[in-house]
Amino acid sequence: MEPTSVAPGGRASGGTATPEARHEPPQLSVRAEIALSWRRSAACGITPDKKAELPYDPDFDSDSRLLKAATPVVERLASSLADTSTSILLADRQARIVRRWVGEKPLYSALDNAHAAPGFAFAEEYAGTNGLGTVLEEARTVAVRGEEHYADFLRHLSCVGVPIHNPVTRAVEGVLDITCLADDYNPLIPALLSESVQHIETRLSHLSSPADVALVEAFTRARRLHRGAILGLNPNMILTNPIASGNLTPHDQAVLWDASTQLARTQRSEVSVDLTHGRYRVRCEPVTTGSHHPAGVVLYLDPIRPRHVSTGSHPSVTATSTGITPPAGRSPQWRRITTRIQELAQLPDPVAITGEPGSGKLYLAKYLHELSSPARGLRVFNAADPTETAPKNLIIRANETLGQGDNVIVRRIEYLPTQAQAQLRALAATSPHPTSASTTGRLIVTAQTTTHTNEWLEQALASYPHHLWVPPLAQHTEDIADLTPVLLTELAGQPTAHCSLPTLQALMRSPWPGNIAELRDALAAALNASDGQEIQPHHLPTWVLKRAHQRQLSVMDQSERELIIETLASVGNNRTQAARILGIGRATLYRKIRTLGISTAQELQMGLSDQLIGQSHCQVSRDRRGPAR
Numbered sequence: 001m002e003p004t005s006v007a008p009g010g011r012a013s014g015g016t017a018t019p020e021a022r023h024e025p026p027q028l029s030v031r032a033e034i035a036l037s038w039r040r041s042a043a044c045g046i047t048p049d050k051k052a053e054l055p056y057d058p059d060f061d062s063d064s065r066l067l068k069a070a071t072p073v074v075e076r077l078a079s080s081l082a083d084t085s086t087s088i089l090l091a092d093r094q095a096r097i098v099r100r101w102v103g104e105k106p107l108y109s110a111l112d113n114a115h116a117a118p119g120f121a122f123a124e125e126y127a128g129t130n131g132l133g134t135v136l137e138e139a140r141t142v143a144v145r146g147e148e149h150y151a152d153f154l155r156h157l158s159c160v161g162v163p164i165h166n167p168v169t170r171a172v173e174g175v176l177d178i179t180c181l182a183d184d185y186n187p188l189i190p191a192l193l194s195e196s197v198q199h200i201e202t203r204l205s206h207l208s209s210p211a212d213v214a215l216v217e218a219f220t221r222a223r224r225l226h227r228g229a230i231l232g233l234n235p236n237m238i239l240t241n242p243i244a245s246g247n248l249t250p251h252d253q254a255v256l257w258d259a260s261t262q263l264a265r266t267q268r269s270e271v272s273v274d275l276t277h278g279r280y281r282v283r284c285e286p287v288t289t290g291s292h293h294p295a296g297v298v299l300y301l302d303p304i305r306p307r308h309v310s311t312g313s314h315p316s317v318t319a320t321s322t323g324i325t326p327p328a329g330r331s332p333q334w335r336r337i338t339t340r341i342q343e344l345a346q347l348p349d350p351v352a353i354t355g356e357p358g359s360g361k362l363y364l365a366k367y368l369h370e371l372s373s374p375a376r377g378l379r380v381f382n383a384a385d386p387t388e389t390a391p392k393n394l395i396i397r398a399n400e401t402l403g404q405g406d407n408v409i410v411r412r413i414e415y416l417p418t419q420a421q422a423q424l425r426a427l428a429a430t431s432p433h434p435t436s437a438s439t440t441g442r443l444i445v446t447a448q449t450t451t452h453t454n455e456w457l458e459q460a461l462a463s464y465p466h467h468l469w470v471p472p473l474a475q476h477t478e479d480i481a482d483l484t485p486v487l488l489t490e491l492a493g494q495p496t497a498h499c500s501l502p503t504l505q506a507l508m509r510s511p512w513p514g515n516i517a518e519l520r521d522a523l524a525a526a527l528n529a530s531d532g533q534e535i536q537p538h539h540l541p542t543w544v545l546k547r548a549h550q551r552q553l554s555v556m557d558q559s560e561r562e563l564i565i566e567t568l569a570s571v572g573n574n575r576t577q578a579a580r581i582l583g584i585g586r587a588t589l590y591r592k593i594r595t596l597g598i599s600t601a602q603e604l605q606m607g608l609s610d611q612l613i614g615q616s617h618c619q620v621s622r623d624r625r626g627p628a629r
């Protein structure tokens, strides 16, 4: 390979530099692959005098396939190198060291000084050129000797890394590396490593599940026959052809995963789905193993309508003609609600919004306010907090505010005493006055549909000409893919954090009895536990992971669950009516609601949410999930 003259600052050299200048280390003639890696390192903002500050996460899966396949092979190699001044490092596909075997004792401190120990991640973006991260970037064997390291803290070492491929998917699963002191480098090391990697890959193929093998075979066949975008999915892996990987964001992949489970439940073979680049017809082909066990699905995507509006990173968040961004979400239930609000915005009438706690009633009420024309001020009263405004004063102030031409939202009206309820109803019945409709504000009220009977609700809402019922999050989990970026941006104050696909999958499997408010809490905790960039499953609170790991419901259970949810939705969550329609007793309905993990706020109130742990919609990826904490 032609040597290139370059400095670790990323600049090709022409002149000379003093070795003393910290950012101007000596010019070296380096091989092209090293020069390229130095440029990448510089582009990541790393300087050669970077301190050894690497992401540390010791919480990796100690039972992973990679470790199972590699451990016996590397132990053999380690025993043959026992008396040499070499160490062997095994890293996962994030360049995080998961095991290390050290030969002679003095090497320990050299490795520790460089943080070359289990848990530390050596991706190029953190450590610059090295025998783990650079191998993953290049997806081939790379040797990095002493001064070829980009960062000073690694220059006392030499290392060689060989990528370990999954023989089924051909994806890189990790890196096997030999590291020694800079001057102890031996040119035979790459050959030694390659032989061990071959053994590891053979063991990996034996450890591949029949389902994974069947899915890869079905996907490979589909690729040959179909020109459009194709995905192969099962709980362990996602396979994409170049068209699919070029067009689908992680959110799209999560939405498609959700669509495929819905298709499996309803036994349909096609569905239309809105993705970042437009609407697609998704055809689903189930894949089974030789012994007819489900192995996953192959999805064929055909574009129906390209998306012309640029929507940034949130495909469903499309600004309307008013320029106001609708609440994130693209499920049919959510679209129905936002369309209804857009219609109601044209009328001056009072509106009542009901639903489970934290389901987004206030958020939607504010959206209705923003859309309402002409633009007005807004005052929000919380009836659940009498310290804020005593009930009697609340009605007087609400009346005054409306009269001044501003809109009013009264939250949690179920907390108002009977007399205040009656006054508010009277206000709603006469609001807006026909003669002053253009000058008075709009009244919007919200109520939780849990603590009170349907009779109470019917009476309380009788004076409101329009009533919107917000579905619980469990009934539109596909919207979680769109809600998370919005919530994370709001929580972090900037759009820097995002959820990895396995995290989204785990979030979409949870029942969320506390709805969007609970999702927001979970994301706030995960954001704290993460580095503020990518949220992985192990950053999620334990209770979310527990729920996501719940057992898989049978197809029968899933169909029954769907039917009950739809029936409850069609009667505004009235259980007596739902039980009648379903032809079962109320007690049976309650039992099914509990055992099938249907989220309702009553369950929350009765402290049954913990009993939901143990139910499930799907299983989490074996390989991708973080360890339960």
Ligand SMILES: Nc1ncnc2c1ncn2[C@@H]1O[C@H](COP(=O)(O)OP(=O)(O)OP(=O)(O)O)[C@@H](O)[C@H]1O
Residues within 6 Å of the ligand: 327, 328, 355, 356, 357, 358, 359, 360, 361, 362, 363, 364, 411, 412, 446, 448, 483, 486, 487, 516, 517, 520
């Ligand atoms: N569509 C949405 N997009 C982003 N954030 C949302 C959305 N809906 C709700 N939220 C957030 O979720 C949390 C709960 O929402 P909100 O306060 O509207 O619920 P609620 O149903 O009115 O609650 P309560 O039952 O306590 O009255 C809030 O932090 C809100 O900002």
